[in-house]
Amino acid sequence: MDSKQQSVMGRPRGFDAEAALERALLVFWEHGYEGATLTDLTTAMGITRTSMYAAYGNKEELFRKALARYTEGPASYVAKALEEPTARAVAQALLNGAVRATTRPDRPAGCLGVQGALAAGAPAQPAQQALIAWRQDGGEAIRARFERAVVDGDLPPDTDPAHLARYATTLAYGISVQAASGVSREDLQQIADSALLNWPPTP
Known part of the structure; x- marks a missing residue:
């Protein structure tokens, strides 16, 4: 056979x-x-x-196939956020998307890409590395988008796009961890809104 x-x-x-x-x-x-x-x-x-x-x-x-499905489904808000017309709108869509995706009542709390293999034994190392690469790819895409915003004059010329991308992704991942800990969608939305108060002003 x-x-x-x-x-x-x-x-x-x-x-x-x-x-x-x-x-x-x-x-x-x-x-x-x-x-x-x-x-x-x-x-x-x-x-x-x-x-x-x-x-x-x-x-x-x-797991890799499931992660790809997660990227195209629950985590698709990241790619959609990159299409926003301004850097601030990108960050807002990213954080708001993280709040919604990690607190859906019909889905597990938190983010597969963050919590799927944070601590892993030897057999899980490939999965852990896949998630590290997944997060790095997302961060690089956001950094590139913010670099374009600087060139377009949407962000101040002295802005560090890499730093700003880390700021946005760290907040998004933090939202995921808090969601997995049981923090409500309303509280997380307040955190997301507060984070944008420190956003660089438009030149």
Whole structure:
């Protein structure tokens, strides 16, 4: 029997790869990479381990696919924020998006990209590195957007775009940690609004 036949036989009737991946995402989001066992994942996905390996690869590969889905779904507010016309509007959309995404009643609290593997043993190192790269990529995109704002005259010429990007992302990640600790959406929104009081004035 070839691998294709095994894949087909290993899948239960009605197997929906996208829906199963969404359920895996929620498990990783709630429990983190190491905390999400294969039994947790396959039970939530409604498939066997054989089907999981055939459709997604191993646990690390499944996590990477779940992270990509998270980026395109719950965390898509980051890419949308970069399209705002001013740097201040970018920061506002970023922080407001973080507040909304990390406090949805139908989703786990906090951010998969921040809490998925902050502390990790050796088996989870690849997942931890994937999340570090994910956060770095987001920070670089925001830095580049703020650099453009300086060139466009939207930010003062002496602005340090890298510093401002770290300021914005640190606040967004802090919002995520506070959300996971049970801080309410209303309180987090007040924090986001207060943070923008220190935003550089438009030249």
